[in-house]
Amino acid sequence: MHNPSLFYYLLHWCVSAIALLVTAKVMSGWTVQDFGTAMIAAAIIGVANVVIWPLLIILTLPINILTLGLFTFVVNGAVLKISAALLNGFDIQGWLSAIIGALVLSIISTIFHYVLI
Numbered sequence: 001m002h003n004p005s006l007f008y009y010l011l012h013w014c015v016s017a018i019a020l021l022v023t024a025k026v027m028s029g030w031t032v033q034d035f036g037t038a039m040i041a042a043a044i045i046g047v048a049n050v051v052i053w054p055l056l057i058i059l060t061l062p063i064n065i066l067t068l069g070l071f072t073f074v075v076n077g078a079v080l081k082i083s084a085a086l087l088n089g090f091d092i093q094g095w096l097s098a099i100i101g102a103l104v105l106s107i108i109s110t111i112f113h114y115v116l117i
Contacts (some may be wrong), residue, residue: 004090008117011043011116012035012113012117013040013043013046013117014041015048015109015117016042016109016115017035017038017039017041017042017115018038018112019108019109019112019113020038020041020105021035021038022108022112023085023104023105023108024037024038024099025095026104026108027100027101027104028097029092029093029094029097029101030091030092030093030097030101031089031090031092032089032090032093032094033088033089033090035091037087037089037090038090040087040090041083041084041090044083044087045079045080045083047081048079048082052079052082053076053079054076055079056078057072057075058106060074060075062110063077063099071085073099073102073103074095074099075099076099076102076103076106077099077100077101077102078098079102080092080098080101080102080105081095081096081098084098084111087091100115
């Protein structure tokens with residue numbers, strides 16, 4: 001079984017920060033001050049995805065079932081809005097920007113991770 005090294009995790013973190021910077025350039029309403037802010041934001045988003053996302057999914061399960069899972073996009077946007085609220089230099093204006101930005105970030109991040117890692 002392959003055991004990833006610390007370098008792998010650092011590379012993954014850097015690629016996530018780059019994806020966040022690119023998303024901020026592509027999306028209107030998104031602001032990321034610099035690469036250092038993107039690194040911290042990527043770490044905060046990672047922790048939020050582990051801690052907050054499952055809780056929100058459980059709490060919104062009935063509406064998520066009614067919308068056939070489409071409400072998950074709103075949950076992803078909420079996690080990003082919460083993460084942005086915790087860090088100066090990372091800002092997301094509006095819920096629509098957060099929801100669409102979550103999708104854009106996911107696509108960009110997937111492409112970058114596939115190509116670079």
